[in-house]
Amino acid sequence: MSNELSRRGFLTTGATLATAFGFDLKLAANQVRELKISRTTQTHSVCPYCAVGCSVVIHTLGDKSRNVKPSVVHIEGDPDSPINRGTLCPKGISLKQFVVNDQRLTRPLYRAAGAKEWTTISWEVAFERMARRIKETRDRGFETKDAKDQLVNRLSNIALIGGCTDTNEINYLLGKFRFGLGIVAYENQARL
Ligand code: SF4
Numbered sequence: 001m002s003n004e005l006s007r008r009g010f011l012t013t014g015a016t017l018a019t020a021f022g023f024d025l026k027l028a029a030n031q032v033r034e035l036k037i038s039r040t041t042q043t044h045s046v047c048p049y050c051a052v053g054c055s056v057v058i059h060t061l062g063d064k065s066r067n068v069k070p071s072v073v074h075i076e077g078d079p080d081s082p083i084n085r086g087t088l089c090p091k092g093i094s095l096k097q098f099v100v101n102d103q104r105l106t107r108p109l110y111r112a113a114g115a116k117e118w119t120t121i122s123w124e125v126a127f128e129r130m131a132r133r134i135k136e137t138r139d140r141g142f143e144t145k146d147a148k149d150q151l152v153n154r155l156s157n158i159a160l161i162g163g164c165t166d167t168n169e170i171n172y173l174l175g176k177f178r179f180g181l182g183i184v185a186y187e188n189q190a191r192l
Helices: 007-020 025-033 095-099 123-141 168-181
Strands: 041-046 055-061 071-077 142-145 151-162 183-188
Touching: 071 095, 123 142, 123 151, 151 168, 168 183
Parallel strands: 151 183
Antiparallel strands: 041 055, 055 071, 142 151
């Protein structure tokens, strides 16, 4: 019989010694078995990538505690969804990398005409600028009558496009915004 200590033998001997010294190894074993989502908060959302609109569950750690920065630790398909029944395609399954990504843009960027560099601007400046550009464009392009002198009240030099995570409520507001301005060209990939 070989005197060489096998891996299994080494682990068994180690465990026996640890127990002999009064350490409770059960706690350590249970700790190892705990799932990474066992203490998370679950938030239901929609994959933003395509018009299928698969439902997802986002697992966040620490968002119920004070002085703790919450972090998304896992995103998976929602088993209760009649659309995807818990499944996600390879793109959807990589969603966590989209959320937890230090290259993700969180502030608006502005590149002046002719400039090479983008500059970070505040949301207030961005909103003010967008509103002003929409107003100027609408003033230039709004038509009250067509070539046959028929009343049309339409705006065809601005188009509006929505995203696949837009809910009914967002689309309702987009409709108000669109009809308020007279925008004709409108498309939305959301089929939810
Ligand atoms: S998981 Fe895939 S199929 Fe589903 S919405 Fe996302 S990109 Fe589309």
